[in-house]
Amino acid sequence: MPATDITELSSSEQTFLDPYLPSPSAPSASGKSAKLPFVTLTYACSLDGMIALAPGVRTALSGPETKSMTHYLRLKHDAILVGAGTAVADLPSLNCRYPGAEFDEQPQPVIVDPRRRWKVEGSALGRLAEEGKGRQPWAVSLGGNSDEACKRLVVEESEGGRMDWETVLRKLKAEGIRSVMVEGGATVINALLAEPGLVDSVIVTIAPTWLGQGGLAACPAVTTVDGRRVNAARLADTTWRQFGADAVLCGRLGA
Ligand SMILES: NC(=O)C1=CN([C@@H]2O[C@H](COP(=O)(O)OP(=O)(O)OC[C@H]3O[C@@H](n4cnc5c(N)ncnc54)[C@H](OP(=O)(O)O)[C@@H]3O)[C@@H](O)[C@H]2O)C=CC1
Numbered sequence: 001m002p003a004t005d006i007t008e009l010s011s012s013e014q015t016f017l018d019p020y021l022p023s024p025s026a027p028s029a030s031g032k033s034a035k036l037p038f039v040t041l042t043y044a045c046s047l048d049g050m051i052a053l054a055p056g057v058r059t060a061l062s063g064p065e066t067k068s069m070t071h072y073l074r075l076k077h078d079a080i081l082v083g084a085g086t087a088v089a090d091l092p093s094l095n096c097r098y099p100g101a102e103f104d105e106q107p108q109p110v111i112v113d114p115r116r117r118w119k120v121e122g123s124a125l126g127r128l129a130e131e132g133k134g135r136q137p138w139a140v141s142l143g144g145n146s147d148e149a150c151k152r153l154v155v156e157e158s159e160g161g162r163m164d165w166e167t168v169l170r171k172l173k174a175e176g177i178r179s180v181m182v183e184g185g186a187t188v189i190n191a192l193l194a195e196p197g198l199v200d201s202v203i204v205t206i207a208p209t210w211l212g213q214g215g216l217a218a219c220p221a222v223t224t225v226d227g228r229r230v231n232a233a234r235l236a237d238t239t240w241r242q243f244g245a246d247a248v249l250c251g252r253l254g255a
């Protein structure tokens, strides 16, 4: 891979992150089936909890150090998953540009795209795959297959025309994916924050900035128990560290 602005993490930064990353010794979400991959949910947000200035606006929040961290995380996972909203808005590369990363270490990009609104043709993902700088992306969609350039994993529609996350993750595991780094966007993050049984680790970059009202928030849906509002999600087993100007918070979804 050519040189980039991504730099190697120090050994103490790696030691900080490694307990939250997939490995034979890392604990999985309690009671999790062996038919599911290890799932790390990771994103960058502002001090007002926003991940973008507005829906569909690519917004740089991570500084150089946390950007390097993202590529270290990509190196450690079999796949990177984003929703169709991110794939269409951000035109992401979703490859691993960590120094020394070989093609064999490239994560499998996966787009959750039920209605096939994202196209591999003309995308950065497709171009990088052609150039040998990343893998050919896969999409997870509803309905039948077709002869597109992109491999489509087909999942049955569940309630409300959505895809059930456990089904999506099982499908990926059946395809040989042992670990998935979920990067976003808001719809995907907010849904998975409500699924502690599916998510093994959460790694959040907090940038020292406020994006302001009208931003796109990492904010799960209202949760009620016996008709009363309760916290929607909480991290357990937390630890944090400074990476450049940003704070990185690691934890596990739990009580
Ligand atoms: N700061 C950060 O770390 C990050 C920020 N972002 C930002 O997030 C924004 C995009 O977020 P958002 O618009 O919410 O888009 P998402 O990337 O979360 O994609 C949402 C779309 O994915 C499909 N989808 C997701 N979950 C399901 C499901 N369970 N079943 C079926 N379809 C599903 C739907 O597609 P359909 O509409 O076709 O039904 C849905 O509209 C962008 O502005 C991007 O820049 C993104 C990643 C990281």
Ligand SMILES: Nc1nc(O)c(N)c(N[C@@H]2O[C@H](COP(=O)(O)O)[C@@H](O)[C@H]2O)n1
Residues within 6 Å of the ligand: 043, 044, 058, 059, 060, 061, 062, 066, 070, 082, 086, 087, 090, 091, 092, 093, 094, 095, 183, 184, 205
């Ligand atoms: N970690 C992180 N910090 C930010 O500030 C971001 N905007 C994002 N966005 C995610 O990274 C993807 C872009 O990846 P490439 O550099 O194009 O490979 C983008 O699509 C979001 O998933 N992440």
